[in-house]
Amino acid sequence: MARSNFKFYEREYPYFLTCSVVDGVDLFTDQRISQIILNAFVHMQTKMEIKIYGFVIMHNHIHFIAESKNLSEDIRRFKSFTAREIIRYLESTNRSILLKRLKRGKRNHKKESTYQV
Numbered sequence: 001m002a003r004s005n006f007k008f009y010e011r012e013y014p015y016f017l018t019c020s021v022v023d024g025v026d027l028f029t030d031q032r033i034s035q036i037i038l039n040a041f042v043h044m045q046t047k048m049e050i051k052i053y054g055f056v057i058m059h060n061h062i063h064f065i066a067e068s069k070n071l072s073e074d075i076r077r078f079k080s081f082t083a084r085e086i087i088r089y090l091e092s093t094n095r096s097i098l099l100k101r102l103k104r105g106k107r108n109h110k111k112e113s114t115y116q117v
Helices: 031-047 071-092 096-104
Strands: 017-021 051-057 059-068
Touching: 017 071, 031 051, 031 059, 031 071, 051 071, 059 071
Parallel strands: none
Antiparallel strands: 017 059, 051 059
16 A cells, blocks of 8 residues: 555544555455455454444545554554555466556555555
């Protein structure tokens, strides 16, 4: 997902968040990719002590309302995990067109990876 600089100043309030796929690639129309997001939300709530009050998964972005003691770090971990899982899924199913788009959309500062979600 695209780079962000989440900064949260109030810890006792939920935040409305948006995570977008790089270059607007329509990844979330694939039900298996959407399931990766849903599984990550469940994990966040049960293992990371983050509260998710609501969410919507659109074709190329996600909106959700969340609260956590360390929301910035939790969102970073969520985005990192889901990006790795999505790329793993795309590679295992030979989705070369989507992988090419994620490779082309990769930002220059992402030296350690081939793709950027």
